[in-house]
Amino acid sequence: QVQLVESGGGSVQAGGSLLLSCAASGSIFRLYRMGWYRQAPGKQRELVADITTGGSTNYADAVKGRFTISRDNAKNTMYLQMNSLKPDDTAVYYCNKVTNKLDWGQGTQVTVSS
Numbered sequence: 001q002v003q004l005v006e007s008g009g010g011s012v013q014a015g016g017s018l019l020l021s022c023a024a025s026g027s028i029f030r031l032y033r034m035g036w037y038r039q040a041p042g043k044q045r046e047l048v049a050d051i052t053t054g055g056s057t058n059y060a061d062a063v064k065g066r067f068t069i070s071r072d073n074a075k076n077t078m079y080l081q082m083n084s085l086k087p088d089d090t091a092v093y094y095c096n097k098v099t100n101k102l103d104w105g106q107g108t109q110v111t112v113s114s
Contacts, residue, residue, distance in 0.1 A: 002026040002102055004095050009108030012085055020080040020108060022095030030073040033098040036080045038091035039107075049080060050098050062088070085112045 008020040020036070028034070035050035048060045049069040057069050066085075071078040078095055092107040 002028050004102060004105040006093060006095055006105050006108040009093060009110045011111040011113065014086055014112055014114050016085050016112070017081070017083045018085065018110060020082065020093055020110075022078040022080075022105075024076045024078075027073070027076055028097070029071045029076065029078055034071065034078055035096060035098045036067075036069060036078075037094045037096060038089075038110075039094070040088075040091040043091075045094070047098070048093075051078070082110070085110075087112045087114045 003025040005023045006020060008018060010018060012018060030053060033050055033052045035047050037045050037047050039045040048063050049057065049067055051057050051069045051071055059067060066083050068081040089110060090112050092109050094104055094107045096102055096104060
């Protein structure tokens, strides 16, 4: 099965930026609708952005205008550019297919301080 590895998280102050990466062990990004998810302490995992096979993108209202999802099919990598970060963005971020999910990776921690 394809494995997903997230990276790029860290600790930033409010208003800062981070670029997350999702590397896949196989060529899946051009075949499936993919998403970035996050899970904050005590909350359910939620979808924050997704990208279709055609390249169309969708965002949760909470991140619209601040986050940008993209992918590089040749590198088997997907990205999440996060700008104007807020403390409410603090969570572990994961990538996965939108449907028929693969096993979850370890995620990458994003911590935003006020």
